[in-house]
Amino acid sequence: MSTGELLSIEPQELQFPFELRKQISCSLNLSNKTDNYVAFKVKTTNPKKYCVRPNTGVVLPRSTCNVIVIMQAQKEAPPDMQCKDKFLLQGVVASPGATAKDITSEMFNKESEHHVEECKLRVIYVAAPRPPSPVREGSEEGLSPRASVSDNGSLNAAKSVSRTRLEQHKHQDNSDDVTSLSRSVIRTFSSGIEILWASAKSLIFKLTEEKNSAIQQNKRLQQELDLLRREAKRGNGGIPFMYVILVGLVGLVGIILGYILKTT
Numbered sequence: 001m002s003t004g005e006l007l008s009i010e011p012q013e014l015q016f017p018f019e020l021r022k023q024i025s026c027s028l029n030l031s032n033k034t035d036n037y038v039a040f041k042v043k044t045t046n047p048k049k050y051c052v053r054p055n056t057g058v059v060l061p062r063s064t065c066n067v068i069v070i071m072q073a074q075k076e077a078p079p080d081m082q083c084k085d086k087f088l089l090q091g092v093v094a095s096p097g098a099t100a101k102d103i104t105s106e107m108f109n110k111e112s113e114h115h116v117e118e119c120k121l122r123v124i125y126v127a128a129p130r131p132p133s134p135v136r137e138g139s140e141e142g143l144s145p146r147a148s149v150s151d152n153g154s155l156n157a158a159k160s161v162s163r164t165r166l167e168q169h170k171h172q173d174n175s176d177d178v179t180s181l182s183r184s185v186i187r188t189f190s191s192g193i194e195i196l197w198a199s200a201k202s203l204i205f206k207l208t209e210e211k212n213s214a215i216q217q218n219k220r221l222q223q224e225l226d227l228l229r230r231e232a233k234r235g236n237g238g239i240p241f242m243y244v245i246l247v248g249l250v251g252l253v254g255i256i257l258g259y260i261l262k263t264t
Contacts, residue, residue: 004117006038006091007031007059014069014087018125021073022187025194028067028089028121032059039094039103042067046085053202057100058209065205068198078125087121097216099209207263214257221250 008031016024032038042055051070059065069087090108092115108116225246 004091004119006034006036006093006117007040007089007119008033009089009119009121012121014121014123015126016071016123017128018074018077018081019128019187020077021075023070023073023191023195025068025070025198027198028069030059030065030067030089032061032063032065034093035061037061037094037096037098038091039098039107040065040092041090041103041108042069043088043090044085045087048072049085050087053198054100054205056103057205058094058098058103060212066201068202070195070198081125081127083123083125085123087123089119089121091117091119097213099213100206101213207260211257211260214253214260218250218253218257221246221253225250 010029010031014026014028016026018024030040038059040057040059042052044050044052049072051072053068053070057065057067092107094102094107106112107114110116228246
């Protein structure tokens with residue numbers, strides 16, 4: 001685990017069980033251990049090869065965020081299974097109530113007055129888990145018939161042993177083909193489920209951010225409405241035109257907030 005002043009990142013290395021012509025994903029856990037809103041941004045040296053969801057976002061105070069990194073299916077294996085790709089995760093303190101829509105590239109500019117925290121992550125290919133080889137039951141001695149004492153009987157026994165061994169090999173080859181096909185189907189199904197789960201978590205995170213943004217906006221409008229009410233009481237008693245507009249906006253935000261809460 002990498003522990004910085006703003007974010008704790010786990011794991012420190014992106015490990016992909018490499019398989020040809022297969023999309024592979026892994027996840028990063030970002031933990032905000034401060035009382036501030038922390039904006040983050042993920043960069044990579046090979047953007048065409050990887051897809052990061054989300055690549056920018058805001059981690060709420062004392063909370064965590066999950067980032068999914070997906071490697072596109074590769075047609076060729078790298079030499080010696082070595083990968084030179086790297087990732088850079090940047091973090092910076094954001095304003096209270098900030099959302100992903102408020103993030104700009106200027107926030108992560110080192111030349112600005114912002115304190116930008118950075119963490120470099122490397123990519124490692126690991127061998128995909130190999131299925132265990134099926135154990136053959138019995139032995140050739142137990143399956144082969146006994147040879148007779150006579151010469152003719154010995155010849156017949158040798159032919160019988162050859163036929164038995166040939167049938168065993170054919171049966172074993174068929175069993176291996178069926179087992180390999182079953183494992184391939186299971187791996188494909190598991191990969192699809194993993195991608196769907198990553199998309200669902202990304203959608204939930206986006207809806208949560210929109211809900212928090214709507215709540216913050218509603219609070220700000222309510223404060224402005226209270227201020228106008230106090231000014232109206234100190235004035236001539238008339239109702240300002242801006243007061244009527246703000247009342248309508250508060251009602252509209254309430255309807256939108258109710259819809260978001262209902263959908264989430």
